[in-house]
Structures are given as structure tokens and as C-alpha cells.
Amino acid sequence: MLVVNFLAIDPGKSISGKPITRYTLGRFRLSPLHLFYLRKIEDVYAMGIRSFLKNALVSKELDSQLNKINKPVGSLGYDPWGYNVDANKVAMAIFDYIYHKYFRVEARGIDNVPAEGPVLIVANHSGQLPIDGTLIGYALTSREKNPRVPRAMIERFFPTVPILGNMLNQVGAVLGDPVNCAKILSNNEAVVVFPEGIRGSGKLYKDRYQLKRFGNGFMHLAMKYNAPIIPVGVVGCEETIPAIANIKPLAKMLGVPYVPIALPVVFPAKVILNFGEPIYFDDNVIDEDHITERVEVVKSAISKLIDKGLSERKRLF
Amino acid sequence: MKRTNKPTILITGSAGALAQQVINRMSDSCNIVAVDFREQVYLGDDIPSYRIDFNKRVFEDLFRKYNFDGVIHLGRLIASQETRMRRYNANVLGTQKLFELSHKYGVKQVTVMSTFHVYGAIAYNPALIDEDAPLKAAELTMDLVDSVELENLANIYLWKYPDIHITVLRPCNIVGPGVRNTISLLLSSKYAPVLAGFSPMMQFIHIDDMADAIVVAHKKNIPGIYNVAPDDWVSYQEALQLSGCTRVQIPSIPPSLPRFISRIMGLKSFPVYLLNYFKYPVVIDGKLFRNTFSFKAKKPLKEVFRYYADGKRD
Numbered sequence: 120m121l122v123v124n125f126l127a128i129d130p131g132k133s134i135s136g137k138p139i140t141r142y143t144l145g146r147f148r149l150s151p152l153h154l155f156y157l158r159k160i161e162d163v164y165a166m167g168i169r170s171f172l173k174n175a176l177v178s179k180e181l182d183s184q185l186n187k188i189n190k191p192v193g194s195l196g197y198d199p200w201g202y203n204v205d206a207n208k209v210a211m212a213i214f215d216y217i218y219h220k221y222f223r224v225e226a227r228g229i230d231n232v233p234a235e236g237p238v239l240i241v242a243n244h245s246g247q248l249p250i251d252g253t254l255i256g257y258a259l260t261s262r263e264k265n266p267r268v269p270r271a272m273i274e275r276f277f278p279t280v281p282i283l284g285n286m287l288n289q290v291g292a293v294l295g296d297p298v299n300c301a302k303i304l305s306n307n308e309a310v311v312v313f314p315e316g317i318r319g320s321g322k323l324y325k326d327r328y329q330l331k332r333f334g335n336g337f338m339h340l341a342m343k344y345n346a347p348i349i350p351v352g353v354v355g356c357e358e359t360i361p362a363i364a365n366i367k368p369l370a371k372m373l374g375v376p377y378v379p380i381a382l383p384v385v386f387p388a389k390v391i392l393n394f395g396e397p398i399y400f401d402d403n404v405i406d407e408d409h410i411t412e413r414v415e416v417v418k419s420a421i422s423k424l425i426d427k428g429l430s431e432r433k434r435l436f
Numbered sequence: 437m438k439r440t441n442k443p444t445i446l447i448t449g450s451a452g453a454l455a456q457q458v459i460n461r462m463s464d465s466c467n468i469v470a471v472d473f474r475e476q477v478y479l480g481d482d483i484p485s486y487r488i489d490f491n492k493r494v495f496e497d498l499f500r501k502y503n504f505d506g507v508i509h510l511g512r513l514i515a516s517q518e519t520r521m522r523r524y525n526a527n528v529l530g531t532q533k534l535f536e537l538s539h540k541y542g543v544k545q546v547t548v549m550s551t552f553h554v555y556g557a558i559a560y561n562p563a564l565i566d567e568d569a570p571l572k573a574a575e576l577t578m579d580l581v582d583s584v585e586l587e588n589l590a591n592i593y594l595w596k597y598p599d600i601h602i603t604v605l606r607p608c609n610i611v612g613p614g615v616r617n618t619i620s621l622l623l624s625s626k627y628a629p630v631l632a633g634f635s636p637m638m639q640f641i642h643i644d645d646m647a648d649a650i651v652v653a654h655k656k657n658i659p660g661i662y663n664v665a666p667d668d669w670v671s672y673q674e675a676l677q678l679s680g681c682t683r684v685q686i687p688s689i690p691p692s693l694p695r696f697i698s699r700i701m702g703l704k705s706f707p708v709y710l711l712n713y714f715k716y717p718v719v720i721d722g723k724l725f726r727n728t729f730s731f732k733a734k735k736p737l738k739e740v741f742r743y744y745a746d747g748k749r750d
Contacts, residue, residue, distance in 0.1 A: 167677065193668035194736050195678075199563040199719045201637050201671065278559040278716060281633020281688050285671070288637075298562035302721075 173205050176212035185211060188266050189235070191306065200270070200299065201288030207268065210290040211260060218257045221387050222250075222355065226258040228394035234265035237304040237344045238397075239337055240311045242351035243330055243421055244319030247360040247379050249273065251353045252311050256291060258392055259309065269309040272300060274317070274376065297336060304344040312337045314414070321377035324361035328354075328425055333414050335407065338400065347397035348417055352424025355390030358435055388436055393424040442467050445654075446504045448534070449511030449549075450485055451475045453614025457647035458508060459483065462654075469502050471495075472511055473526060490530035499541040506545040507538055508654055512586070520579060527582040528589065535593045538600055545601040547654045548590050552608050552639075552663065552720050554583050557712035563637070564721035567606070567661045579709035587661075594659065601659040605650065608665040608720055611740055612643035621705040623744040628681040629698075629706045629714075631688040635673035636717035639665040642735035652729045665722035666733035672714060678737075679744035688715065 149157070185208050196204040218224050232238060242255060252271040259269050272295035278284040293299050303310050313319055314333035322331060341348050362379030370378040398420065400413055443466050449455045450470035459468050459479060468483045476487035488495050490511075498504075509531065513523045531548070538546050555565050556572030571587060573580040587604060594602045609619045619640075622628045641649075641664065649664050676683055686706075687693050698708045706714070725731060 193670070194738065195668070195670045195674065197637065197669045197671065197674075199637065199669050201563075201717070203671075275560055281631075285633070285635050294560065294562065296560065296562040298564075298566075302562070302564045 169203075169205050169209065172209045177208045178212070181212055181215070182208060184261065184266065188260065188268055190268050190308070200293045200303075201285065202268070202270075202291050203289040206286075206289035207260070207291060211257065214253065214257050215261075218254060218261075222254065222359075222390040223387075224254055224258065224355075224390045224392060226392040226394065228396075229258055229262050229392075230264065231394045231396055232259055232262075232267065232309065232349050233347065233397065234267075236307050237346035238309045238349060239304075239341050239346050240269055240309060240349045240351055240394075241337060241417055241421065242311065242313060242353050243328075243425060244313035244315045245322065245327070245353065246356035247320060247362055247377075247381065248385070249320065250359055250385070251356040252292075252313065254356075254390055255311050255351060255353070255392060267309050269311045270303050271311040272296075272313075276375065297340070300336075300340055301344070304340060304346050314417075317376040321362075321365060321379065323365065323379075324357065324363060327357035327361075328429065330418055330422060330425075333418050335410050335414050338410050338414050338417070342400050342402045342404070345402065347399050349397055350395040350417055350420040350424055352393040352395070352421055352426075352428050353390070354393075354425060354428030354432055355388045358388035359385050359390075361386075386436065389432065389434065391428040391432055393428050393431075395420050395424050443505035444469065444502050446471060446498065446502070446507045446543075448472065448490075448507070448509050450479065451477050452510060453612075453616075454549075454610065454643055454647060454650075455508075455510045456614075457643060458510065458650050461647055461651045466506075467502075469498065469504070471498065473530070489526075490533050491525060495533065496537055499537045499543075504538075504541065504543050506654060507534065507543055507547070508650060509534060509546060509548045510650070512549060513582075520582075523582045524585070528585045531586050532589055535589065535597075535600070535602075539593075539597045543600060545603075545654065545657050545659075546593075547603045547605065547650060548586070549650070550587050550590075550604050550606045551583055552606050552665070552718055553580055553710075553713065554587055554606065555718050555720065556580075557636070557716045557718050559716050561716060561718060563717065563719040565663070565719065566721050567663055567724060576712055577709035579707075591661075601657055603653050603657070603659050604661040605653060605725075606661065606663050606720065607646055607649070608639035608641055608663075608722075610643055610646050611640050612735075612743060615643050618705055618707065618710060623675065623679040623681065623741070624747060625705060626680075626682060626748060627684050628676045629686050629703060630673055630676065630683045631694055631711070631715050632685040633688055634715045635671040636713070636715060637669050637719050638672050638675060638717070639669055639719060639722075640675070640737060640740055641666055641733060642740050645733040645735055648734075649725070649729070649731055652731055653725075656729055658728055660728075662725035662728065663720040663722045664725050664731075665720050666737075667722070667726070668733075668737050669719060670737055675737075675741060678741035680748045681744075 192198050256269050259267050268291050270291050270293045273292045314337050315331040318331035360381050362381040364380040366378040445466045446469050447455055448471050451472040451474050470479050470485040471488055473489050479485050513526045554571045554573045556576050571584050574584045590604045611620050695708050698706055
């Protein structure tokens with residue numbers, strides 16, 4: 120509608136004498152190829168970018184696989200944190216290639232994640248960008264039996280970034296806030312947590328696969344909401360963006376957690392995700408020292424899963 | 437007005453569409469007295485209607501004359517109306533007078549209408565904000581100070597005079613026929629501004645459902661503070677599309693640029709002090725109200741937006 124309104128129709132005759140219709144845009148005459156692309160733009164405008172991408176990228180098989188997900192959403196496909204059913208389908212279609220072909224991810228023990236109820240998926244963090252969280256999310260969402268959409272907690276500066284903040288929310292990411300995490304667990308959903316936070320994602324290549332200090336917040340939430348913890352050992356993401364140094368003054372000036380010195384490329388390292396057995400904790404401990412002891416149990420489980428992944432990995436790329 | 441055994445209720449803000457819906461729902465079971473400080477409206481022979489400034493002494497005469505059992509306080513100047521000083525006088529000092537008179541004349545119950553704006557739109561807001569979350573709107577702009585002050589007053593009177601049952605309702609965006617607030621103006625307009633790259637989650641409640649919520653809150657009389665929102669959400673830009681609006685992208689960075697554009701162009705439906713509400717989400721949790729009062733919104737979001745889309749076709 121939008122484009123066609125600007126077109127002037129000029130009836131005329133071809134060389135052979137047959138009547139034809141010529142289209143002009145201003146003083147430019149449009150070829151059939153121009154018209155084809157203009158109509159494509161028109162389709163995008165009429166349908167909305169999301170619907171257009173969904174029609175173009177999401178196959179019927181993927182659509183039916185994702186329709187199996189039992190996730191509560193409102194009448195227009197949104198949840199309170201901005202997750203959108205169609206946007207997630209588009210993201211899954213795009214990540215299909217990245218997951219299977221680029222990083223050639225192997226996810227082991229994925230069925231350890233319960234089919235329903237609140238659950239915390241706790242993993243080691245690495246690789247400067249949140250690639251690890253995205254791959255864990257893809258693995259669980261594309262799981263053959265009882266797929267789920269886990270919610271990844273993201274850094275606080277993301278909501279202030281135009282386009283990216285909304286895009287991350289639409290595919291399931293949530294502002295890393297204890298209230299958000301508590302509400303999601305009480306909503307019987309799965310949450311991906313990286314207790315190392317930026318200490319983990321911003322670490323240098325020389326410190327690879329060394330777990331940094333874990334925060335205790337996730338343990339309090341797991342105990343309060345009676346949520347099992349699934350430890351995950353991520354191997355491979357450390358090699359995706361190896362950083363040799365962090366320019367702290369520049370990071371402080373820009374208001375970002377870190378500015379790594381690294382090549383401006385994401386390497387296609389082979390990624391192995393090892394999902395461990397669920398660990399259950401009762402709600403009887405009130406002492407913070409005991410909470411820290413419990414956190415160490417989870418940390419040790421993740422450490423063992425990382426070692427397992429490293430021994431299973433045959434090559435870096 | 438014929439005096440009967442029915443309770444007598446004072447409803448403020450009677451010139452507004454919402455108050456008139458509430459009056460329609462309650463006029464059979466209560467003796468209604470309607471007041472507005474903007475204009476006098478005719479609401480039928482049985483309903484006395486007045487135009488009175490709450491801060492004038494003549495307002496007290498109404499309490500003497502009618503011996504009210506309850507007050508439903510909907511009369512509030514919204515941030516786009518009048519000057520900051522006039523709003524403060526009407527919304528804060530006027531409400532204080534209302535509470536004082538309610539206490540003095542033995543009114544048993546006051547239901548006060550607030551807004552979700554009091555929580556403030558900031559980037560670090562979690563979703564599903566509970567009633568006990570801090571009210572950060574005053575940090576953002578002086579233009580919303582009166583909304584927060586009104587709530588503070590209600591809280592002070594909640595514990596100061598426990599004999600008055602005070603119920604504060606914080607609804608999400610109220611939309612529908614006759615509503616003249618900022619979001620309703622935007623949804624009605626053919627071209628609506630958006631901040632490029634931002635489309636925060638929003639909640640909408642139809643005016644019919646909101647009127648039902650006020651009536652049920654007053655009838656059940658369970659004092660406290662309640663968010664009022666249906667269990668449904670949509671992004672701002674999708675709400676505009678569903679309402680048939682053409683989105684006009686306004687540059688969002690640096691933050692001073694949209695403020696400058698709004699101020700220079702005098703955009704009444706996209707005022708400077710509400711810009712953050714079109715950038716960051718303020719999603720409230722209406723579970724407490726829904727469970728306490730067994731309330732369920734009847735109008736689905738699609739129907740709400742269809743009303744605005746149909747309005748543009750006519």
C-alpha cells in the first residue's frame with residue numbers, strides 16, 4: 120500500500136504493439152525487478168518485520184517443535200518480561216545454523232533438566248559475550264522431549280541500549296534482578312544463572328576454565344522456591360573471544376563492565392555443554408556460612424563437569 | 437435526592453468518563469453525590485452534582501448536609517493538565533482536605549485512585565512490580581511529585597485514622613471510550629511518536645473493567661494498596677500498530693535529544709516528563725487485587741485496540 124501509493128501508472132504500448140502498463144516513481148521508470156523489490160518492502164511494511172522474518176525463516180518443523188513449549192503468555196504472545204513467541208521462533212531459526220554448524224555444539228545430559236516446575240540452571244561463564252547463555256538456551260528450547268524456554272539474566276546496562284535491549288527481552292532474556300528471578304521461579308519457569316557474573320565473562324584467556332568467586336544469591340532463591348539446581352559445565356566458549364588484557368580505565372569511562380583486548384572476531388570453537396544431575400537443597404539453613412558451603416557444592420559439581428568436557432574435547436576448533 | 441436506607445457515597449471527578457461509569461454502576465444501590473472541580477455535570481434528577489474546589493470552605497457543607505458513608509476519590513488532575521502548582525493544590529492539598537473532612541464527619545471508607553506512574557520508569561525496573569516497591573517517580577521529574585505525594589498522604593491517614601478504611605488503587609493505563617489521558621490520546625491519533633529502538637512492555641485496562649474494579653473494591657471494603665492490571669501484556673509499538681497508528685520514530689540517543697524535540701514541538705501526548713515511560717517498562721503485578729477481590733478483566737486487549745483502530749476508519 121505504502122509504495123504503490125507513490126507509483127504512477129502509465130498505460131502504453133510495447134514494441135510489438137501489445138498494451139502494457141508502465142510504473143514510474145517520480146521521474147524514474149521502474150523495471151519489473153524494481154517492482155519486485157518494492158513489493159517485497161511493501162510486504163515487510165504491511166506484515167511487520169517480525170512476521171516477515173518468521174514467514175521467511177521459520178520452517179514448519181521448527182514451528183511445530185516450538186509450539187510444543189508450554190510457556191504461559193498473554194493473549195498477544197507476550198509475557199511480562201517482554202518475551203514474545205514469534206520473536207523467539209525467529210531467533211531459534213537464526214541460531215540453528217550458529218549452534219549446529221558454527222559452534223557444532225554437543226549437549227550432553229540435557230534431559231536432566233526437569234520437564235516442568237522451577238529450576239535453576241547454573242553454569243560457568245566465559246567468552247566476553249553471552250554466547251554461553253544463548254547456547255544453553257537453544258539447547259533446552261530445541262530439546263526433543265519437553266522443550267522449555269530458560270530465562271537468562273542479563274547485565275543491567277542492556278535495557279538502556281536501543282534495539283538490543285528489546286531484542287534480548289523478546290527472545291527470553293531478563294534484567295538480572297533478584298525480584299525478576301524470584302517472580303520467574305514462582306511462575307514455574309527455568310532460569311539460567313552465571314554466579315560468577317562479569318568476573319567470569321570478562322576473564323582473560325590465561326585464566327580460562329578457572330572458576331571465579333560465586334555469588335550466593337542463586338542459592339537463596341533455589342532454597343526459597345524449592346527449585347532444583349542443574350550444574351552445567353561449558354567448554355569451548357573460552358576460546359570464542361580470547362582476551363589478553365582488559366582496559367579498565369576505558370571500561371570505567373564508557374560505563375561498561377570491561378573492554379577486552381581481543382581480535383574483533385568470534386572464533387568457531389567447538390562447544391561442549393555437560394548438564395549434570397539435579398541437586399536439591401532444603402530450606403532449613405539460615406546461616407550465610409552454610410549457604411556458602413552449599414554454593415561450594417554446586418561450584419565443585421560444575422568444576423567436575425568442566426573437566427569432563429575438557430577430557431572429551433578432541434580439538435579446539 | 438430522596439433519602440433512603442441506602443448508603444450515601446461522594447464521588448469526586450464526576451466530569452470524567454470513569455467516574456460516570458462508576459456512578460452508573462452504583463446509583464441503584466447507593467445515594468450518589470457527585471463533585472468535580474472542573475465543571476458541573478448533569479447526571480440525572482436523583483444525583484446532586486456540584487462544581488466545588490476541595491480547598492474552599494463550601495466543600496465542608498456537603499459533608500454536613502449529606503452525612504456520607506463513603507468517598508470514592510477519582511478527581512485528580514493528570515500531569516498534562518494545568519500548572520504544577522495548580523495540580524499540587526488540587527491533588528495533594530485537596531486530597532488532604534478530603535481526608536480531614538472524612539475523619540471529622542465519620543466517613544467509614546475512602547477509595548482513592550492513584551496511578552502506576554508512581555513507581556517511575558527506570559531502566560532497572562523488574563517486571564511485575566509489587567505494591568510494596570519504592571515509589572521512584574519523584575526522582576524522575578517534578579511533574580509527578582503530586583502523584584507520589586497523594587499516595588504518601590493516603591498512607592499517613594491509613595495509620596493515623598485506622599477507623600477510616602482507605603483503599604488505594606494503582607491502575608495501569610486506562611483506555612477506552614471517553615478516556616482523555618495521554619496514552620488514550622496516542623492510541624486515538626493517526627500518527628504516534630515512539631522512541632527509536634525502544635518498545636517497553638505495557639499493560640492496559642478497559643474503562644469498563646476499571647469501573648468494575650473500583651465498584652468491587654468499594655463494596656468489599658478491604659483497606660490497603662492494590663495494583664490493578666489484567667494478566668496480559670503488549671509492547672508499546674505493537675499496541676500502536678494494533679490501534680492502527682502510524683509510528684513516527686523519534687531519535688532516542690542522546691537522552692536529551694527526544695526531550696528537546698518534545699519540548700520544541702509541544703507534543704502534548706508525548707510530554708517530556710513521561711518520555712521514560714515510553715522507553716522503560718513499568719509492569720505491575722495485579723495479582724493481589726485479582727485474588728483479594730476475585731476480579732477478572734473482561735475486555736481482551738485485542739478488543740481494546742480494535743476500538744481505536746475502528747475509530748480511525750470512521
